[in-house]
Amino acid sequence: MYDRVKGFRDFYPEEMQARRWAMDTLESVAKRYGFREIGTPALEPTEMYTDKSGEEIVEELYSFEDKGGRSVALTPELTPSVARMFVEKQQALSKPVKWVSTRPFWRYEQVQQGRFREFYQTNVDIFGSSDPAADAEVLAVAVDMLTDLGLTSEDFEIRVSHRDILSGLLESFDADVDTREAIRAVDKRAKVDRDEYLDSLYETGLSYDQAEAFDELLQSSEDELDTLAERSEAVAEATENLRAVLAATEDFGVRDHLTLSLTTARGLDYYTGVVFECFDSTGEVSRSVFGGGRYDDLIEGFGGQSTPAVGFAPGHATLQLLCQRAGVWPEETLSTDYYVLQVGDTRATAARIARDLRELGHVVEADVADRSFGAQMGYADGINAETVVIVGEQDLANDEVTLKEMDEGEQISVPVDDFPGDHDRPTFDDFA
RNA sequence: UCCGGGUUGGGGUAGUGGUAUCCUUCAGCCUUGUGGUGGCUGAGACGUGGGUUCAAUUCCCGCACCCGGACCCA
Known part of the structure; x- marks a missing residue:
């Protein structure tokens, strides 16, 4: 370290x-x-400061000689x-x-x-x-x-x-x-x-x-x-x-x-x-x-x-x-609009959904660590994902994905071809 | 440059002249199908150099860094 x-x-x-x-x-x-x-520039000739304020200020400068022999200062x-x-x-x-x-x-x-x-x-x-x-x-x-x-x-x-x-x-x-x-x-x-x-x-x-x-x-x-x-x-x-x-x-x-x-x-x-x-x-x-x-x-x-x-x-x-x-400094917490969770060999569909959501301007994360369902859910929670789109083999078998709201825990199946559909910010409520 | 306080896993802490507690966190697993609630396993710390001592994280000194202040603030 x-x-x-x-x-x-x-x-x-x-x-x-x-x-x-x-x-x-x-x-x-x-x-x-x-x-x-x-x-x-981040660097200027040291004399730009010494001329203006006197030699003493060198003490307060990050100044050094560069490889061309010039005296420069941050x-x-x-x-x-x-x-x-x-x-x-x-x-x-x-x-x-x-x-x-x-x-x-x-x-x-x-x-x-x-x-x-x-x-x-x-x-x-x-x-x-x-x-x-x-x-x-x-x-x-x-x-x-x-x-x-x-x-x-x-x-x-x-x-x-x-x-x-x-x-x-x-x-x-x-x-x-x-x-x-x-x-x-x-x-x-x-x-x-x-x-x-x-x-x-x-x-x-x-x-x-x-x-x-x-x-x-x-x-x-x-x-x-x-x-x-x-x-x-x-x-x-x-x-x-x-x-x-x-x-x-x-x-x-x-x-x-x-x-x-x-x-x-x-x-x-x-x-x-x-x-x-x-x-x-x-x-x-x-x-x-x-x-x-x-x-x-x-x-x-x-x-x-x-x-x-x-x-x-x-x-x-x-x-x-x-x-x-x-008391007006913003809360220093990060949030994520969507986490697209993939289970099994569903990356093609998951990637398409993630891409569509990103095109709508949302912050979207997806698995890049080949993790288990539970681990992905835990991660989604850790990054404060608002909505999780579960793209699992079981869902896709029915041509569906599962939409889950992380705060309430409510979830619903949605036809994969309708997602995200015409919605700007599709959530559970849009399909309930 | 000066003054005061501080420094124990990633974060927060307990404690001690014989190397360390608890909480939390993180990772994995239980669990290819559910996080914010469980269980198991694992990772991870005495800032640094020197001195005293059989033995120093603990006592002493220096230094570094952090917090606050003085000076300064072009």
């Missing part, structure tokens, strides 16, 4: 079926909005690949470009609940629109994905914020503030105690009074955005943008799931406008499930023409946890 590599998982049919459902649910939502599926995220794809065909693509992709990623990091070294994400991005409708559409996709999974506003909440409001407010103080660090401090606000939080703001250049005042401003409700706007031109523009996005989500029918929360910041540096984070409200502690936002400078950073972009990427492991806590 070999062990699995730490942080990598096997999925057996029962769980895989549920995961497939979740995957299909997410993708079908995106596709209904016209997002087109793309595919990207992709830890989609964004650089998708940015490259976009830049490569930038002139040829009709904007806005809307892409979706579900695939595994790999990061060499500590395994924790909902966090593995191989993990699956569905990435949703729009390139080439700075219009608030694009931000709103991405939010709408996120909400629809969650509600299509069966989640309700009881189970999750999406907190919406705006990077330019945060940075604009910070710059409106009479101080030389390290905006980037200050935003990181805001991102950690909920994780540290208040003194520590204020200390970290102080270290970015604000006085303690200013830090208090800043934090006060972050508590603003939607009605108070006007007051914020008075602080500077930049803040006014940003609040205007945020209002427009929220107004559009109202039209898209998803506003109820969104909460304005300026204390939501997102840790990543590359976000530029609207940012949002989905929280799990099923537990005592609300946990972050995934986030996203606008990143208008990233494409240019990858050598393309300046292109606005907005997107998000839910991880499937955390979504699964959320669904399970909310």
Whole structure:
């Protein structure tokens, strides 16, 4: 026996079926909005990540030298690949470009609940629109994905914020503030105690009074955005943008799931406008499930023409946890529509019946192990077969087969030439 | 990288310084003609390396893996 590599998982049919459902649910939502599926490589040049994030991240990468002497890495995220794809065909693509992709990623990091070294994400991005409708559409996709999974506003909440409001407010103080660090401090606000939080703001250049005042401003409700706007031109523009996005989500029918929360910041540096984070409200502690936002400078950073972009990427492991806590994760049991049981030399007929049932689109199993009647019946039970078609020598001697419903145990003889006949889903009741 | 808890057949467990209990599961048979209810037979475990000991699954140390958390989350 070999062990699995730490942080990598096997999925057996029962769980895989549920995961497939979740995957299909997410993708079908995106596709209904016209997002087109793309595919990207599992390996990329290591420098694609080190250039963007510094040498330290090699520690978090599965990277190695290939046989051609190239330094390559298993992709830890989609964004650089998708940015490259976009830049490569930038002139040829009709904007806005809307892409979706579900695939595994790999990061060499500590395994924790909902966090593995191989993990699956569905990435949703729009390139080439700075219009608030694009931000709103991405939010709408996120909400629809969650509600299509069966989640309700009881189970999750999406907190919406705006990077330019945060940075604009910070710059409106009479101080030389390290905006980037200050935003990181805001991102950690909920994780540290208040003194520590204020200390970290102080270290970015604000006085303690200013830090208090800043934090006060972050508590603003939607009605108070006007007051914020008075602080500077930049803040006014940003609040205007945020209002427009929220107004559009109202039209898209998803506003109820969104909460304005300026204390939501997102840790990543590359976000530029609207940012949002989905929280799990099923537990005592609300946990972050995934986030996203606008990143208008990233494409240019990858050598393309300046292109606005907005997107998000839910991880499937955390979504699964959320669904399970909310009680909407599907039951992980397999079922089979028909088991065609053969006794004696009846394979030709049994195979014909199985083929006919499969053509109707049913899941049909038949004996491939030359087992006894009892063993086949036991197997049919084991795979949760709903209906068993007994094709035995005794039945065929009368030109019949026996149809048996496994839940009730009721069974009936049916002329072999009438089965499956014109029925879409023939059962005991159709012949009783 | 750090902290805490854990590891006994496929799953769940009992137990012990002298190699292990029970339930379940799986396979075959009773039963070429009935599974979810019976009977019989069989398969299958002390994570790993080292130490102490006459003897280690049991005690000690390291490691691996699992669960949870910190850091991090591009």
